[in-house]
Amino acid sequence: MNFGYLAELASGATTLQRVTSGDTDAFIGRVPDELMSFWHQNGLLFFPASALTLCLPDLYDPHLEHLMSVVPDLHAGDFAAVAYDCFGTTYLWQKTGHLWIYDLQTGLLDNQTARRQLDAVPDDLAQLYADAGVEMPLQGAEEPLLALANAPEDLGNTLANAVVESVINGHLDADGVPLFPQLVERFGPVQEGQVFALIHPDNRHDINSYEKTTISDALTRWPFQLMVSIQRAGGNLPEVETRIYDIPEG
Template identity: 30%
Template sequence: MTAAEFLEARGKPHEARRISEVEAESAVGRVPEELRQFWMQHGVGYYANRNYWLCTPAHFEGFLRQILANVPELNADDLAAFGYSSLGAVNLWHKTGRHFTFSLDVALLMDLTSRSRTDPPPHDLEEIYRAAGVDMPENAVELFLEARSAPEDIWSILLAATSTDSYKAIYDDSGKALTPQLRRRFGELSQNEIYFRDRNAGENTADHYQKLNISEAVSCVPDEIYYSFAVEVGGQQQIVSQTIPADSVR
């Protein structure tokens, strides 16, 4: 996907803020150049009814450098924030073209690229081809495995993240749509604000959230980092989780 295709599908960011020359320069080599040019031309603002906000790497840089300092085999300076959701899920781009997310409320760092690149071939691969009206080639499994290693596409990531429908499908523990409740209870979000869930809350319901500035939210991040990534063992995907105590990162 290209920037032009994203722009055609989603339009320009709303309430866009022009980025400074310093912000633009600091993003060189840290995100795809096409995205940097998009920021310079259109600024950063919101999509999906204020549920997703574009941002430059500078927005979370100091916090990420500190909180992720001792994550094994990962240099925090290689990660750059490029957007965040109304619930505090920050999208991160690794300079090697990998996609991570960091959830502020639970301090969960997820390597999403490792998951897509270790997905086993689906058991119903032939049915998938049949449903598409296409004959399954003899090397269908090899084609699937080859496709897993395709580079991440930041515009496809943003297209999914800015989908209004995806936020309608987030439910609380009672089965009710969560984001409309939060909007009614706390009002609409402005730039640099999120709905932040109380980490000590037993249930995921609207009354356990509050509206916070990003600076307030990062100060409330839990005392441990949870790092989740996937590896392939014997042709099967295994999810690995590591816990990093706060005294090793802050």
């Protein structure tokens, strides 16, 4: 697991909090040791250009405990929130080594690791080899792809990519125009600890459906339902199914 690239990007970030071992001892075993070292060396950071904030897990713990109380297969203590962006897209680390994405606005909880493994082998494997200019072996053609798919998650590079790729620009209005600059124009720049929260969840493509608030306030709001992608064993690769749970009021 490599946090070197994220450390290089830290020069463009705002330090929100210096972190000591006393701040993180409670998270030993819940997050990778490499992330603990990054916290101690760099602190908690806010990246203004991508509106990504690195956080300690206890910020989300009460929210996740309530949320996952309705999911028999998942236990909140196995998850740790490590970062979120201004749309409430949250990066969760599971002790099993899986990376999950939780959408605070819609209640979608997606196992990114299982999905990566599931999508590893394309339907047209021969075309993939042809496009790469490599002769397809008669046996074991899928093995390199499976090995890559089953490689351990690199949380450091995932967070670094979230910074440089500005995934917030993937949130579009009804005309396909990024919402982020429109929301900044209306509400002003996003500061540390702030998010654009949906006040009309049924129309997330309309800037009139948002308000700017704090992450602490956003975490007191509950989606109507939690949609969870659950990994199941299935042949060489896991299968992913989506289950829907009603969320009780907090």
